[in-house]
Structure formats: structure tokens, C-alpha cells
Amino acid sequence: MIQIVDYEAGNLTSVKRALDHLGIVSQITPDAKTIAEAERIIFPGVGAAGSAVRNLRERGMDQALCEAFEKGVPILGICIGAQILLSHSEEDDTDCLGLIPGETVRFQLSDPTLKIPHMGWDGIEITQPHPLLAGVRPDDMFYFVHSYYLKPEREEHVAATTDYETVFASALMRENLFATQFHPEKSGPPGLDILRRFATWEGNPC
Amino acid sequence: MLSKRIIACLDVRDGHLAKSVKFVNTKNIGDPIAKAKEYYEDGLDELVFYDITASSDNRNIMIDVVDRVAAQVFIPFSVGGGIRSVEDGRRVLLAGAEKVNVNSAAVKNPKLITELADAFGSQCAILSMDVLGVAPSAAIPSGYEIVINGGRTPMGIDALEWAKTGEELGAGELVVNSIDADGTKDGYEIRLTRLIADAVGIPVIASGGAGKPEHLYEVLTDGGADAALVASMVHYGEYTVRSLKEYLHQRGVRIRMCYGTTERADC
Numbered sequence: 272m273i274q275i276v277d278y279e280a281g282n283l284t285s286v287k288r289a290l291d292h293l294g295i296v297s298q299i300t301p302d303a304k305t306i307a308e309a310e311r312i313i314f315p316g317v318g319a320a321g322s323a324v325r326n327l328r329e330r331g332m333d334q335a336l337c338e339a340f341e342k343g344v345p346i347l348g349i350c351i352g353a354q355i356l357l358s359h360s361e362e363d364d365t366d367c368l369g370l371i372p373g374e375t376v377r378f379q380l381s382d383p384t385l386k387i388p389h390m391g392w393d394g395i396e397i398t399q400p401h402p403l404l405a406g407v408r409p410d411d412m413f414y415f416v417h418s419y420y421l422k423p424e425r426e427e428h429v430a431a432t433t434d435y436e437t438v439f440a441s442a443l444m445r446e447n448l449f450a451t452q453f454h455p456e457k458s459g460p461p462g463l464d465i466l467r468r469f470a471t472w473e474g475n476p477c
Numbered sequence: 478m479l480s481k482r483i484i485a486c487l488d489v490r491d492g493h494l495a496k497s498v499k500f501v502n503t504k505n506i507g508d509p510i511a512k513a514k515e516y517y518e519d520g521l522d523e524l525v526f527y528d529i530t531a532s533s534d535n536r537n538i539m540i541d542v543v544d545r546v547a548a549q550v551f552i553p554f555s556v557g558g559g560i561r562s563v564e565d566g567r568r569v570l571l572a573g574a575e576k577v578n579v580n581s582a583a584v585k586n587p588k589l590i591t592e593l594a595d596a597f598g599s600q601c602a603i604l605s606m607d608v609l610g611v612a613p614s615a616a617i618p619s620g621y622e623i624v625i626n627g628g629r630t631p632m633g634i635d636a637l638e639w640a641k642t643g644e645e646l647g648a649g650e651l652v653v654n655s656i657d658a659d660g661t662k663d664g665y666e667i668r669l670t671r672l673i674a675d676a677v678g679i680p681v682i683a684s685g686g687a688g689k690p691e692h693l694y695e696v697l698t699d700g701g702a703d704a705a706l707v708a709s710m711v712h713y714g715e716y717t718v719r720s721l722k723e724y725l726h727q728r729g730v731r732i733r734m735c736y737g738t739t740e741r742a743d744c
Contacts, residue, residue: 284547284571288573317600319598383678386680386703390649390650391479391482391704392522392733393478393479393480410735411735412480415479457553457575458551459517459551
């Protein structure tokens with residue numbers, strides 16, 4: 272069973288609906304103990320980093336997620352759920368979980384025709400093969416909505432990049448942890464494919 | 478680089494798909510859920526549902542439509558019509574919509590845009606504006622006026638000013654709907670779309686007048702739009718979403734090409 276972390280960070284039902292459609296059993300839980308003992312975790316979220324991390328700490332979810340990571344439980348972070356995995360976010364100057372060294376920073380774009388947030392469909396370039404991205408085709412696009420981007424310290428933690436004037440990490444990987452800046456649950460067939468692969472992924476990065 | 482989006486607009490009345498011409502003479506043309514699914518499988522990028530149900534007693538029917546669409550369509554979609562408060566917005570978001578869409582209610586109560594943006598984030602708050610071409614005047618220097626109530630009531634507000642105000646109040650996207658072009662199939666109002674796209678820093682969705690694939694090309698290039706809204710062009714089977722995308726792709730517009738449903742073979 273996949274446990275979806277409920278920490279009042281936006282619409283969690285989209286992920287649940289996508290998993291239901293794929294016939295994958297999941298539940299949304301606000302309970303830290305359930306997360307600490309989960310066999311598989313999705314950490315979604317939309318909204319602002321500051322309130323998201325505050326809600327997470329109030330529930331003891333930060334500890335639970337770190338415990339689960341240490342145990343080797345497969346974890347998938349999505350959007351804010353990906354940003355919070357890094358050490359720090361510029362948004363609300365927020366200290367985050369630090370499961371992957373690096374920070375989340377705001378887009379600074381010089382081209383006035385480019386808009387912030389980076390919202391809509393964009394491609395990804397896979398920089399390191401990963402089992403969850405094995406079904407991605409060269410022309411596939413994914414749905415993004417974000418004003419801040421993932422900037423991990425080490426290249427080994429980047430699974431894919433996207434170019435929006437700035438080339439940023441659109442997917443992160445570290446051992447049993449995988450995270451996407453885009454929303455697989457709203458990205459049509461290639462997005463659903465990532466969720467489907469996650470449901471059986473053993474947590475091994477290669 | 479982001480792709481340009483094609484968005485299908487579904488007017489829903491009492492749970493049925495309706496198509497209006499110049500906002501009057503609406504008629505039932507099918508099941509919105511089946512249509513949404515068909516377009517999704519054909520590679521559509523996004524959907525907009527406008528609830529044009531006359532009676533507020535029937536609003537729950539719309540929530541049910543949203544819920545059923547969200548269970549089988551995995552692209553973003555927004556819901557508009559009848560959203561007058563944060564609570565109304567919350568209901569459609571919880572039912573599975575990605576964004577909410579406000580129009581007349583925001584003209585009457587501009588604070589609504591800020592309230593929605595504060596509650597759910599700007600990316601959730603779309604401002605739709607119905608625009609009518611008028612003779613330029615001191616009050617309407619751009620020659621484009623905001624109208625409400627389906628185009629029947631002129632508001633004495635300049636559309637260009639309203640677009641900028643909407644952005645300042647927190648709207649994350651603008652739908653610019655030309656009442657003059659709506660239903661004509663003669664093409665989008667390119668000048669209006671460009672005027673607004675150049676003046677704001679948020680995405681602009683062009684609406685009203687699409688009849689041929691060239692019209693989409695024009696508004697996404699000359700018109701400066703980030704997305705093109707289509708309705709009757711695809712509702713009656715005259716064009717498929719896929720054929721529109723292939724056309725734009727061939728003409729060099731960056732477009733997402735993706736068809737089919739869930740399953741794909743392991744590579």
C-alpha cells in the first residue's frame with residue numbers, strides 16, 4: 272500500500288485519483304506513525320514552502336519521512352514535496368529536510384516574454400538513467416507549475432533537467448528517493464507511467 | 478521551453494454539454510465526461526468547464542461532473558461559472574479541478590481574485606474576461622470594454638486596464654474572450670489578444686472565434702497567446718484535437734504531441 276503524506280499542502284486527491292485509475296492501492300494519511308511504518312510513500316504538495324514545512328513539523332512528519340528514508344522505503348516527492356527534500360528553500364527562507372543536499376531558488380529570468388511561474392507543458396532531458404524514467408520517450412512533456420526550482424549540490428542527485436532559460440533539475444534521485452518538479456498525476460500517459468513504475472519499484476536507483 | 482497549449486472549453490448546463498453562439502441559443506450537444514475523455518486521449522493539454530446552469534439548486538450536478546472527469550482525465554482542468562467565494566472554489570478543487578475560473582463575479586467583487594489567490598495560490602486563480610470592441614473614449618481608451626452577464630451588460634471598464642488589475646490582484650492566468658469573435662468562426666481577435674499579452678506578465682489564453690487551424694496558428698504567434706481555447710471546432714467533429722496539434726507542429730509551433738491512454742510498453 273502506498274501512503275500519501277497529508278500535511279495540508281494543497282490538492283492531494285489528484286495523486287490518489289491517478290493511483291486509483293491505475294488500480295494501485297493507496298491512502299491519504301495525516302499520521303506520522305503510519306508514514307514511518309509505510310512500505311511506500313508519495314510526498315506530494317502544492318503551495319508555499321514555509322507553511323508546508325511548518326505543517327510537516329507540527330505533525331512530526333519530517334522525522335517520519337527521514338526515518339522511512341533511512342530504512343530504504345521507496346519515496347516519491349512531487350513539486351513542493353520535491354523542493355522540501357533539499358536542505359533549504361529561498362521561499363519564505365525555509366530550512367527543509369536536507370535528504371538531498373542543495374536548495375530551492377527562485378527563477379531570475381532576463382527574457383521578458385518568459386513568465387513566472389513556469390506553468391504548462393515542458394520536456395525533460397534524462398541525465399542519468401533511472402527505473403522510474405525508463406518509459407519516458409524523447410518528445411514526452413510533463414506538466415509544471417512552479418516559481419522556484421530545484422538546485423541540488425551534486426550532479427549525482429540529478430535524474431533529469433529542463434531548460435527554462437535556466438537549466439534546472441526537473442527530477443532528483445538519491446538511493447530509494449525519487450522526486451519530480453513536475454506533476455506526474457497531471458501529465459497524461461507518461462506521467463501515469465512514472466506512478467505505475469513507482470508502485471513496484473524496489474528503491475534501487477539502477 | 479514551454480509548449481503552447483490547446484485548451485478545450487466545455488459549457489455544461491445541468492450536467493450536459495452545451496454550446497452557445499454569442500452566449501444565446503444554447504443547445505445540448507452531449508456528455509461532457511465522454512467528451513473530456515475523448516479529448517484527453519487525443520492529446521489535449523487542458524480543459525475548461527463553464528457551468529452555465531441557471532439554477533443554483535443544480536450546482537451539485539457540476540461537482541459530480543468534475544469528480545467523474547478527475548477520475549479519468551489526467552491533465553489539468555479548471556472550472557468556472559457560479560464561483561463567487563473561496564468556499565465555492567474549494568468545492569471544485571476538492572472535486573479534482575486544478576484551477577478555478579472567475580469572470581462576472583470578479584468584476585463585481587475584484588477582491589475575490591485576491592482571496593482565491595491567497596487561499597490556493599495564484600496558479601489556481603484564472604481571470605476570464607468578456608470583451609466587446611467599442612469606439613475608444615476617455616473611459617475606454619483601448620477601445621475594448623469589459624462586459625458581463627454573457628456579454629449583455631457593458632461595465633464601463635477598459636479591458637486592458639482590467640487585465641493589468643487582474644494580474645495585480647493575483648490572477649495567475651487570463652482568458653481573453655472576444656464577444657465580437659465568439660461563435661463567428663472567423664478567427665480570434667488577434668489585436669486584442671496581442672494588446673493584453675504584451676501588457677501582462679502572466680499567461681494569456683485566447684478565446685472566441687476559432688474556426689480553422691490557421692486561426693490557432695495566428696493567435697499563438699502574431700497574437701502572442703500562450704494558449705488557444707477551442708470549442709465548437711472540435712465538439713462537432715469538424716476537427717480533432719490531434720489534427721490541430723499536428724497542423725501547429727508542422728508549422729513549427731512548439732506543441733506537446735501525446736496520444737493514447739495510460740499504458741505504454743516498457744522501453
